Amino acid sequence: MSTKNKILDAADVLFADKGFNGTSLREITSQANVNLAAVNYHFGSKKELIKAVMSRYMDELSPQLESALALICQAERKPSLQEVFYAFIEPLLKLNEFKENGTSTFLQLLGRGYTDSQGFLRWFLTTQYPDVFTNFTKAVKKAYPELSTEEMFWRLHFTMGTIVFTMSSSEALIDIAQNDFNNQLDIAGVIERVIPYVAAGVAAPITHYN
Amino acid sequence: MSTKNKILDAADVLFADKGFNGTSLREITSQANVNLAAVNYHFGSKKELIKAVMSRYMDELSPQLESALALICQAERKPSLQEVFYAFIEPLLKLNEFKENGTSTFLQLLGRGYTDSQGFLRWFLTTQYPDVFTNFTKAVKKAYPELSTEEMFWRLHFTMGTIVFTMSSSEALIDIAQNDFNNQLDIAGVIERVIPYVAAGVAAPITHYN
DNA sequence: CGCTATTTTAAACGGGTGTTTAAACTGGCT
DNA sequence: AGCCAGTTTAAACACCCGTTTAAAATAGCG
DSSP: OOHHHHHHHHHHHHHHHHOSTTOOHHHHHHHTTOOTHHHHHHHSSHHHHHHHHHHHHHHHHHHHHHHHHHHHHHOSSOOOHHHHHHHHHHHHHHHHHHSTTHHHHHHHHHHHHHHGGGGHHHHHHHHHOHHHHHHHHHHHHHHOTTSOHHHHHHHHHHHHHHHHHHHHTHHHHHHHHHHHHOOOOOHHHHHHHHHHHHHHHHTOOOOOOO | OOHHHHHHHHHHHHHHHHOSTTOOHHHHHHHTTOOTHHHHHHHSSHHHHHHHHHHHHHHHHHHHHHHHHHHHHHOSSOOOHHHHHHHHHHHHHHHHHHSTTHHHHHHHHHHHHHHGGGGHHHHHHHHHOHHHHHHHHHHHHHHOTTSOHHHHHHHHHHHHHHHHHHHHTHHHHHHHHHHHHOOOOOHHHHHHHHHHHHHHHHTOOOOOOO
């Protein structure tokens, strides 16, 4: 395997686990059995490495996501919110074929991107992959047209938060569930439980504020 | 004002803003106009300072939270989920009297605690303030008794995630809402919008898994 | 083979980190 | 006044960070 890919493979696991700030290049390169300077040689800087790690996932995910959402947008029938969210799930779970534990790793990385590094990664994603956001918004609007654009903006970010945060601590939560309820879940199991939650949240009745 | 409090005041703003790992003791002490060594003199270590910052909020919050939830648990009438959540809101918003921007700062700190430092802070909170969690669980169980304990465990953690994550990025979200919708919100406004969402999420119909 | 371009390597660079030290200062006490 | 516990201070400590350098190794090609 190429040095570049060895670095990427080691980096995304460590980044997901300990955050971008919390992971040093020396940890990454020693995990990857690669010289320290290789990161700067192949990627230029740590910041560029972070972008490369995210891009590898987004480039895999974003076309599938767009086509799945396009299918919903072009259909005549009005979709349910659950359908819209499940359009997300399938491409997300396919990341497990792309890379071992790809789904949870990617979602954890997404969570890190929101809180670490003061949002430069959110900027990177929204500018590099804007279609994902607009298509998702369109699909939700079709499923729940009464919802104002602003209210939808908030509820989608709440949803983003729920998913991303859940995945960031999914390992700990799965451990607790195993101990307390003797119920062994995997990532797909957690997703199964979070979908009804977020769907109901987005579908919540409209309240009027003063 | 005492050196100890100057440090705490500077620390919690910086910690909330840039995370625990992302904030250096030198930033804190220069912001507080205090000598660098004062942190280790008064608190022992950075880790202990983090605990002290969180304890200051939790000691203020936890008694009020417990009595508000106890009121619900002891009442004869079955409460609604919205009521249970609003029992949280009032004590949380009172943190603004305790300290300027206390509510959002505390919630941001809570979010940092989940993702930074690999969950040592979650351990600290759940072991130091266990009553908050058990009382909350009791109140929800009273409002929605059909929900199994395990399902409730998951939905409460989803809720935790939604709140905490939303608050971590609340400044950025409020900025976007201002630009895109000409709607200037504060923290209370964001909370007003998130409550119906999480209440509907927790109240989602029960699904059966294979 | 021999030359060139690419890649890998060890070492060092400058700077930031949390923590510790020991000396200086402070205010209250007899 | 002298003393002393409590506090503040400047300086240094050892260590880790991301990045750069220049030499060594490797691979590709005429």
